[in-house]
Amino acid sequence: MxxxxxxxxxxxxxxxxxxxxxxxxxxxxxxxxxxxxxxxIPLGTIVITTYLSGILLHYLFHxxxxxxxxxxxxxGLILTLLLPTDIPFYFLIIGSxxxxxxxxxxxxxxxxxxxxxxxxxxxxxxxxxxxxxxGYDLISIILxxxxxxxxxxxxxxxxxxxISYLLMIVTIFIIMTWKNSLPIDNLLExxxxxxxxxxxxxxxSTPITQHSMIIYGLFIGIVTAFIYYHTLxxxxxxxxxxxxxxxxxxxxxxxxxxRRIFIIIPYSILLILFGIxxxxxxxx
Amino acid sequence: MHKKHKLACDQYEEIKKPxxxxxxxxxxxxxxxxVLVKVGDHVYKETMxxxxxxxxxxxxxxxxxxxxxxxxxxTYSNGQKVKCxxxxxxxxxxxxxxxxxxxxxxxxxxxxxxxxxxxxxxxxLSGNGFPTYVKYDTDKKIKTLIVNAIECEPYLTADYxxxxxxxxxxxxxxxxxxxxxxxxxxxxxxxxxxRKLIKLLNQYTGTYLRIKIVSIKNAYPMGWEKxxxxxxxxxxxxxxxxxxxxxxxxxxTIYAIYKALKSGTPLLERIIxxxxxxAPKHTNVLAKIGTPIKDIIGEVDSxxxxxxAGGPMMGHALVDFDTMVTKQANGLLLIxxxxxxxxxxxxxxKCLKYCPCHLAPILVKGKxxxxxxxxxxxxxxDCGLCSYVCPxxxxxxxxMDEAKKSIKEVSHE
Numbered sequence: 080m081x082x083x084x085x086x087x088x089x090x091x092x093x094x095x096x097x098x099x100x101x102x103x104x105x106x107x108x109x110x111x112x113x114x115x116x117x118x119x120i121p122l123g124t125i126v127i128t129t130y131l132s133g134i135l136l137h138y139l140f141h142x143x144x145x146x147x148x149x150x151x152x153x154x155g156l157i158l159t160l161l162l163p164t165d166i167p168f169y170f171l172i173i174g175s176x177x178x179x180x181x182x183x184x185x186x187x188x189x190x191x192x193x194x195x196x197x198x199x200x201x202x203x204x205x206x207x208x209x210x211x212x213x214g215y216d217l218i219s220i221i222l223x224x225x226x227x228x229x230x231x232x233x234x235x236x237x238x239x240x241x242i243s244y245l246l247m248i249v250t251i252f253i254i255m256t257w258k259n260s261l262p263i264d265n266l267l268e269x270x271x272x273x274x275x276x277x278x279x280x281x282x283x284s285t286p287i288t289q290h291s292m293i294i295y296g297l298f299i300g301i302v303t304a305f306i307y308y309h310t311l312x313x314x315x316x317x318x319x320x321x322x323x324x325x326x327x328x329x330x331x332x333x334x335x336x337x338r339r340i341f342i343i344i345p346y347s348i349l350l351i352l353f354g355i356x357x358x359x360x361x362x363x
Numbered sequence: 364m365h366k367k368h369k370l371a372c373d374q375y376e377e378i379k380k381p382x383x384x385x386x387x388x389x390x391x392x393x394x395x396x397x398v399l400v401k402v403g404d405h406v407y408k409e410t411m412x413x414x415x416x417x418x419x420x421x422x423x424x425x426x427x428x429x430x431x432x433x434x435x436x437x438t439y440s441n442g443q444k445v446k447c448x449x450x451x452x453x454x455x456x457x458x459x460x461x462x463x464x465x466x467x468x469x470x471x472x473x474x475x476x477x478x479x480x481x482x483x484x485x486x487x488l489s490g491n492g493f494p495t496y497v498k499y500d501t502d503k504k505i506k507t508l509i510v511n512a513i514e515c516e517p518y519l520t521a522d523y524x525x526x527x528x529x530x531x532x533x534x535x536x537x538x539x540x541x542x543x544x545x546x547x548x549x550x551x552x553x554x555x556x557x558r559k560l561i562k563l564l565n566q567y568t569g570t571y572l573r574i575k576i577v578s579i580k581n582a583y584p585m586g587w588e589k590x591x592x593x594x595x596x597x598x599x600x601x602x603x604x605x606x607x608x609x610x611x612x613x614x615x616t617i618y619a620i621y622k623a624l625k626s627g628t629p630l631l632e633r634i635i636x637x638x639x640x641x642a643p644k645h646t647n648v649l650a651k652i653g654t655p656i657k658d659i660i661g662e663v664d665s666x667x668x669x670x671x672a673g674g675p676m677m678g679h680a681l682v683d684f685d686t687m688v689t690k691q692a693n694g695l696l697l698i699x700x701x702x703x704x705x706x707x708x709x710x711x712x713k714c715l716k717y718c719p720c721h722l723a724p725i726l727v728k729g730k731x732x733x734x735x736x737x738x739x740x741x742x743x744x745d746c747g748l749c750s751y752v753c754p755x756x757x758x759x760x761x762x763m764d765e766a767k768k769s770i771k772e773v774s775h776e
Contacts, residue, residue, distance in 0.1 A: 083761055085747040086698060087517070087675040093706050093754045187710065237712060287712030287725070335715075335723045336737040 091234060097149035099235035100280060103226030104156045110222055117164040121171050122156075125195075128175035129155035140183045154178050157192040157277045162199065163213055170208075174199040187283030189324050197317060215273050223273050230280070239292035241279045247300025247353075248275065254357055255308060271303055274316050284324050291330045294345045299323050301349060305356045372520040373527055375634050375647040380454060384427055384653030385437045385447040385687040390415040390484075391492045394445060396423070404431045407459045409629055411482075412448060421494040422484040425450055426631040426651035428457040438683035440672035440692050447687070450653070461627040468539040468624040473499070476543045476624070483623035484630045484690075489515055489522075489586065489613035492691045495620070498610045499544055506608035508540060508549040509595060510617055513579055515586030516674025518638045519694045522614050524647040525634050526553070527560055529618050530567070536621035538571050546610070549574045550595050556581045583676065584746040590719055615693070630690060635659075639675075639696035641668050650688045656695060657684060663697065671696040676747040706755045714749035714759055724749035724759035727766045740766040 178195030306315025
């Protein structure tokens with residue numbers, strides 16, 4: 080044993096964080112099952128596949144992934160909650176394996192449920208299968224927000240990212256739709272709110288400094304809103320998270336080496352992007 | 364644990380006089396001492412037995428009267444083997460005649476004051492062991508004396524106990540220090556949770572008009588000098604507190620100064636906290652410097668018990684239980700031996716979020732020396748908070764220590 084301290088540790092271990100995430104996801108999962116019993120099919124398929132592929136890949140890659148820390152189960156749960164129940168069986172298996180494999184191959188640079196989600200979308204395009212993503216209802220949103228509050232209170236997620244994302248996307252939606260209706264309908268219908276919360280719970284692929292967390296959340300919010308309002312691309316949240324993941328580590332490093340300019344530049348870019356997102360709409 | 368412990372620590376106990384003491388021949392980290400006694404010599408309690416040759420001279424005194432039995436290597440609280448004077452107690456507590464003690468402790472000149480605390484071997488009792496007189500031996504104007512009565516680590520209650528039991532003497536000493544050194548004011552910093560103690564001391568601020576009681580938020584590492592000064596005064600500095608006209612002394616150090624001024628007594632004993640889940644009872648004891656720890660805690664099962672000298676965050680696990688109470692030792696913790704099961708980093712960022720020095724411990728591993736400099740690792744104050752909060756139990760403090768060492772090596776080259 081090392082002769083240096085500390086000799087006491089915070090109770091919040093990796094295992095406990097993953098357990099908290101699981102507990103936060105359980106109410107919405109049960110609600111989905113109650114609403115549609117068929118949810119059990121993708122749920123069972125995905126969770127079992129991610130867990131087993133996690134064990135297999137652990138031995139293949141000799142990577143220091145703790146398979147008993149519930150993280151693979153959480154990946155499976157999040158992926159299930161993003162998908163409709165009528166997805167073909169083999170899509171689910173390939174998607175789940177891709178999510179776990181993505182975790183290993185990208186060394187946690189990319190968000191695993193997001194990788195699984197993208198692979199399933201690509202499969203649907205390849206096999207010309209039309210996926211009908213259902214919108215979330217008000218009870219779903221209450222359950223997810225409840226889970227989010229639990230995770231924030233137990234310090235199990237980086238709340239800065241989720242809060243800055245939610246603030247940004249809600250602000251843009253309010254500004255863009257203030258003349259017509261409340262933005263809540265659009266947000267629920269387009270699954271941007273809850274998908275964002277689920278995907279941004281991931282620790283490994285997100286930044287670690289306070290500034291980069293806020294920049295990351297705001298960036299994803301702006302880009303998601305921009306894609307939603309000004310392009311024909313579906314699921315803007317996926318593209319925005321993937322883009323943000325690419326600069327996560329470099330932004331962290333630049334900010335940590337105390338180059339203030341690297342704090343100012345991203346915020347300036349965000350301001351410009353925010354302006355573009357809003358102004359383009361006005362000119363239209 | 365803490366509430367229960369606090370109740371038990373309003374008082375302190377005096378332990379049975381030791382059969383022998385191991386007086387470590389070390390001052391701060393300096394082991395290059397001039398030893399004034401030899402094996403077979405008789406020493407009085409308070410006899411000066413050694414001093415260091417370094418720039419900041421300090422002295423060691425025998426805390427008992429008796430005979431020098433041997434000079435042997437023993438394990439010091441930091442794990443290092445250090446030569447010790449083994450003094451056999453004759454239980455007579457004979458003291459040499461004291462000279463130069465004044466009736467009124469405010470009547471010393473600054474030069475006399477410095478000489479007294481230097482000769483008394485008074486060092487910082489909150490952990491670093493730096494000679495206290497050096498802080499006062501300056502031509503710069505000192506505006507504020509900050510008395511640190513905040514426990515520097517969890518579990519420890521030694522400072523609380525000494526302030527609770529000796530507040531009259533401590534207030535008298537502070538008043539004298541302010542007079543002698545022409546210091547404008549004193550801030551006694553106490554943790555917010557010690558409301559009763561704050562209330563008690565506030566009753567005396569009408570008598571001692573230059574002394575103010577400052578309640579400080581209850582957070583670790585609030586006992587850290589830099590953090591404490593910022594919290595109490597709002598001031599920040601790069602090098603030493605004297606840059607902004609401040610001196611910081613631990614409350615136990617102030618009590619040692621009181622004894623030196625009042626009766627010419629050198630630093631011979633101190634209050635230490637005995638705590639931890641496996642401690643027979645949570646208490647504070649008054650122990651003579653050099654007392655073998657087995658005389659305080661009895662026999663323990665070394666296979667299951669981990670004994671920590673100091674607090675659980677910055678203390679040292681004792682590899683050898685045949686060690687002693689030192690001037691810096693403010694606690695002895697007995698906790699369960701557990702293996703730290705390290706897992707992969709989950710990139711949670713908690714080590715950055717909680718670091719009081721705003722560093723990035725997780726990025727330190729595997730970096731070259733230039734990169735380490737950019738990450739300001741030399742600013743780390745060893746609080747261990749990064750390792751404490753890490754959910755993956757990564758020994759980040761060890762990485763920081765290694766990084767600091769490699770930076771130091773570069774600067775020495």
